[in-house]
Amino acid sequence: MGSVIIGSGKSLPKRTVTNDELGAIVDTSDEWIVPRTGIHTRQIALEETCTDLGAEAALRALGQVEGGWQRDEGALDPASLDLIICPTLTADTHFPSEAARIRERIGAVNAVCYDMSCACSGCVYGISTADLIMAGSAFDRAQAEAAGRAPRRNVVRRVLVVAAERLSRLVDWEDRATCILFGDGAGAVVLEWREDEEGVLSSYMENTDDTARTLWCDSAFCARETPFAANNEGAEERGNLDPHMRMAGQAVFKFATAAMMRCTEEALARAGLTIDDVTLFTPHQANERIIRYAAKKMDLPMERFQVIIDHVGNVSGASALIALNEALCEGKLKRGDIACMTAFGGGLTAGSCVLKI
Numbered sequence: 001m002g003s004v005i006i007g008s009g010k011s012l013p014k015r016t017v018t019n020d021e022l023g024a025i026v027d028t029s030d031e032w033i034v035p036r037t038g039i040h041t042r043q044i045a046l047e048e049t050c051t052d053l054g055a056e057a058a059l060r061a062l063g064q065v066e067g068g069w070q071r072d073e074g075a076l077d078p079a080s081l082d083l084i085i086c087p088t089l090t091a092d093t094h095f096p097s098e099a100a101r102i103r104e105r106i107g108a109v110n111a112v113c114y115d116m117s118c119a120c121s122g123c124v125y126g127i128s129t130a131d132l133i134m135a136g137s138a139f140d141r142a143q144a145e146a147a148g149r150a151p152r153r154n155v156v157r158r159v160l161v162v163a164a165e166r167l168s169r170l171v172d173w174e175d176r177a178t179c180i181l182f183g184d185g186a187g188a189v190v191l192e193w194r195e196d197e198e199g200v201l202s203s204y205m206e207n208t209d210d211t212a213r214t215l216w217c218d219s220a221f222c223a224r225e226t227p228f229a230a231n232n233e234g235a236e237e238r239g240n241l242d243p244h245m246r247m248a249g250q251a252v253f254k255f256a257t258a259a260m261m262r263c264t265e266e267a268l269a270r271a272g273l274t275i276d277d278v279t280l281f282t283p284h285q286a287n288e289r290i291i292r293y294a295a296k297k298m299d300l301p302m303e304r305f306q307v308i309i310d311h312v313g314n315v316s317g318a319s320a321l322i323a324l325n326e327a328l329c330e331g332k333l334k335r336g337d338i339a340c341m342t343a344f345g346g347g348l349t350a351g352s353c354v355l356k357i
Contacts, residue, residue: 008069017183044168061160061190062076083113085115085161124343128353158339162187168329257297281342291307317343336356340352
């Protein structure tokens with residue numbers, strides 16, 4: 001029994017931004033960016049909202065809109081969703097949650113919804129959390145049936161995990177260390193609990209305290225004044241807040257490469273598998289150099305990794321879900337294959353999950 005991925009979708013904004021266009025607004029160039037990151041273009045949301053991107057990815061995962069992938073024939077009814085988890089840093093509103101906005105847009109009238117803030121690890125945290133909740137629900141249902149009573153908790157058999165980001169709204173477009181890396185978009189999967197099939201074979205999540213502010217973005221609302229401050233109390237702290245994303249590049253690279261190896265090894269060990277059992281790795285797309293470093297450490301060719309950063313950039317928690325979707329749609333992953341998704345990001349967060357397609 002297990003949580004099986006039965007649908008996958010993605011959504012990218014219409015506007016493509018090239019490295020040459022970035023070179024026109026900041027001191028950089030295509031020749032500087034590509035060798036250091038592997039990025040040629042990224043998509044930037046000018047007209048699309050976070051809800052637009054998330055809803056389109058969700059509808060594609062459900063098969064309600066063309067361009068997605070479904071494990072079985074036929075579209076999935078949005079009303080069949082019991083839960084929506086939305087990993088995001090850039091929700092359109094503080095409340096309602098982005099998950100609730102997507103629920104309304106797609107007609108998932110029976111779904112309980114909430115957002116998740118774990119930066120680029122949102123793909124793994126979202127899938128792992130959905131798996132844990134569905135496993136707990138299955139256990140509760142089994143206990144209830146044995147005792148001849150109703151379940152004591154929500155029945156959760158089908159979950160939508162949809163990561164949607166507009167990181168272009170957090171980027172400082174005068175900071176070439178960050179503005180060249182990030183793009184906008186959304187990725188989604190639908191997971192279903194099945195008694196006779198395996199799906200999520202294992203998961204591993206961890207957090208490391210970011211005491212050195214390796215990856216950081218202050219909240220803009222903290223800069224607002226209240227009517228209760230005496231003599232402009234708190235003005236100095238408010239003045240020091242920075243609403244833009246900041247990153248210590250070398251420290252992030254060191255953390256990311258170590259976390260990617262550690263989390264991958266732990267998740268595979270929990271699944272009772274080895275690197276050789278994995279059909280395709282669908283990692284978070286932070287920097288192509290990080291993926292190449294991991295491939296070298298594992299003694300694997302790059303063909304074993306789904307790399308999409310060249311045309312989407314870093315889309316935070318949506319990156320690996322978009323990579324998984326493109327691998328499924330391209331036929332690189334088929335039924336029965338093993339995929340390994342690993343991610344790392346602000347928090348500092350990291351994790352990995354092993355998936356049987």
